[in-house]
Amino acid sequence: xxxxxxxxxxxxxxxxxxxxxxxxxxxxxxxxxxxxxxxxxxxxxxxxxxxxxxxxxxxxxxxxxxxxxxxxxxxxxxxxxxxxxxxxxxxxxxxxxxxxxxxxxxxxxxxxxxxxxxxxxxxxxxxxxxxxxxxxxxxxxxxxxxxxxxxxx
Numbered sequence: 001x002x003x004x005x006x007x008x009x010x011x012x013x014x015x016x017x018x019x020x021x022x023x024x025x026x027x028x029x030x031x032x033x034x035x036x037x038x039x040x041x042x043x044x045x046x047x048x049x050x051x052x053x054x055x056x057x058x059x060x061x062x063x064x065x066x067x068x069x070x071x072x073x074x075x076x077x078x079x080x081x082x083x084x085x086x087x088x089x090x091x092x093x094x095x096x097x098x099x100x101x102x103x104x105x106x107x108x109x110x111x112x113x114x115x116x117x118x119x120x121x122x123x124x125x126x127x128x129x130x131x132x133x134x135x136x137x138x139x140x141x142x143x144x145x146x147x148x149x150x151x152x153x
Contacts, residue, residue: 018024078084089095096102131139143149 086097094102
């Protein structure tokens with residue numbers, strides 16, 4: 001038992017002396033420097049990625065602003081044309097071009113010339129048995145999704 005203890009103490013002393021060796025200390029220092037350089041590189045890559053994302057976002061915002069500016073300049077050009085001025089004068093002031101005559105038609109006369117509008121409450125597509133193309137398509141899709149046999153065609 002005492003010999004085992006002596007052997008263990010000798011092993012501990014040998015290992016302790018190995019840790020004091022300059023090669024082990026140099027290797028440990030080298031590993032520390034490599035880890036610090038790697039950590040710095042990772043941080044640099046991460047900050048560059050964040051900056052690239054920010055640049056891309058600002059570039060997109062700049063392009064959107066440029067498109068809005070172009071749109072506004074085109075709108076301003078249209079507002080300065082004679083065509084717009086004529087339309088604006090007709091709509092807002094009731095003016096016309098020289099030589100034009102204005103015809104006033106009463107509401108009753110204008111409505112009398114319209115085709116009659118069918119009453120939707122009395123004419124129902126499901127009551128009459130005739131379905132529109134859209135209704136047939138809709139029912140066909142419902143039957144397809146619900147795995148029903150198509151019995152209406």
